[in-house]
Amino acid sequence: SQKTGQTAASSYKIMTEAIISQEDIDRVLAFFKQNNAAGTTAKTGDTAYTQYKIVTAQLSSKTALNKGLTYLKAQSVSPSYTTKTNTLYKISINEQFTGNDAAAAASSKLKQLYGWTSSIVKIKNGPQIMKTNYNLSLRDMVQKQMTVSPQTDGAAYVSLTYINTATSTVTADVLNIRSTPAVSPTNVIGQFKKGDKVKIIGQTNGWAKINLGWRNASSDEVVQYVDPNNFSRDSKYYFQFLKLSQTAGLSVTEVNQKVLASKGILTGKAKAFIDAANKYGINELYLISHALLETGNGTSDLANGLTYNGKTVYNMYGIGAYDSNPNYYGAKYAYEQGWFTPEAAIIGGAKFIGSSYIHNTAYNQDTLYKMRWSATATHQYATDIGWAYKQVNRMYSLYSLLDGYTLYFDVPEYQ
Structure with missing residues (x-):
């Protein structure tokens, strides 16, 4: 045989247009296969179109939803929506504000920062403040107090320069004991001599901190408690100026459950x-606070009963319990007053406090401050410079249990 160089027929390859649907692809392949022209598919690398779904933000009203549905339907778009229930919250600010102006300013700040609308609720009447002029300068008052040996159980300080820390002994001939870790002519409270032993309980900036127990207070320490300007009106320690001649109107059940449980x-x-409070016109919260302090929360020997002249006697306020022998003198006073039951001591002691201090026309000591700090430095309830300061912790906590009361303060003024 010999090739002529001529062809009998030509071969062809069929390419379709780009097809999007898989259904169309399958139908075309089946058609060619039926005609003995099976083929294959290949991706072109091109895309026809991308589909989108529109999801709006949450709408807060039914009116806005209906307007949206109407508009979309007019554009031949079939919309759908889901309903969500949002929990609403109310925030209560527990912080108490003194004065409507301060509360209004805080409310305005919330509106500015977060767009929140808030309401202001009065929880108790504001304090009524009066002034008592002591007709003394503060310096004169402190000097008067220093003449009657005010006491404190606060820490004391000595310079470490003159202490042999290995043996805890004083190396100087005379070493000043100070109420604060600083050199000042008004904070010297005593002296050590060479060779004296010192019990160091801490160190600070070259000073040894020591504990002398009850000791004479310095004039620096006294002024800290005497000067009313050291106590902010927003502080609980302002309660030492609270007038004690008005009752608080408490219930027996509430006091027993919230205040005197386990005492x-x-x-x-x-x-x-x-x-006792109603009988003698004395704030019952003060009486309770006073008794809790003097009896060590109801645990002292005087409170639980001591025997004097063959009788068990009780003393709930430490009345007559002189520092030299408090149990003996406190029991002696209770015996003389006939306080043979705890209740008699509570009520009888309230009479003493009322007549001797709060309602005494000669002294008018109707605040804790006045009971501790007399302008004449006489007829003072305690020698402890922190006595009034310590009392207010309990009184403040007791008042925090109450609503709807008015606080009456009497604040001293110095020239």
Whole structure:
């Protein structure tokens, strides 16, 4: 045989247009296969179009939803929507503001920062403040107090320069004991001599901190408690200026449950305190606070009963319990007053406090401050410079249990 160089027929390859649907691809392949022309598919690398779904932000009203649905349908778009229920919250600010102006400013700040609308609720009447002029300069007052040996159990300080820390002994001939870790002519409270032993409980900036127990207070320490400007009106320690001649109107059940529970001999004695307050015109919260402090929360020997002249006597306020022998003198006073039950001591002691201090026309000591700090440095309830300061912790916590009361303050003024 020999090739002529001529062809009998030509071969062809069929390419379709780009097809999008998989259904169309399958139908075309089946058609060619039926005609003995099976083929293959290949991606072109091009895309025809991308589909989108529109999801709006949450709409807060039914009116806005209906307007949106109407518009989309007019554009031949079939919309759908889901309903969500949002929980609404109310925020209560627990912080208490003194004065409407301060509360209004805080409310305005919330509106500015977060767009929140808030309301202001008065929780109790604001304090009524009066002034008592002591007709003394503060310096004169402190000098008067220094003449009667005010006491404190605060820490004391000596210079470490003159202490042999290995043996805890004083190396100087005379070493000043100071109420604060600083050299000042008004903070010297005593002296050590060479060879004296010093019990160091801490160190600070070259000073040894020591504990002398009860000791004479310095004039620097006294002025800290005497100067009323050291106590902010927003501070709980302002309660030392609270007038004690008005009752708080407490219930027996509430006091027993919230205040006197697990308080030793004073547990369940609310009625006695409230009866005493009403009988003698004394704030019952003060009486309770005073008794809790003097009895060590109802645990002291005087509170739980001591025997004097064959009788068990009780003393709930430490009346007559002189520092030299408090149990003996406190029991002696209780015996002389006939305080043979805890209730008698509570009520009888309230009479003493009322007549001797709060309602005494000669002294008019109707605040804790006045009871501790007399302008004449006489007829003062305690020698502890922190006595009034310590009392207010309990009084403040007791008042925090109450609503709807008015606070009356009497604040001293110095020239």
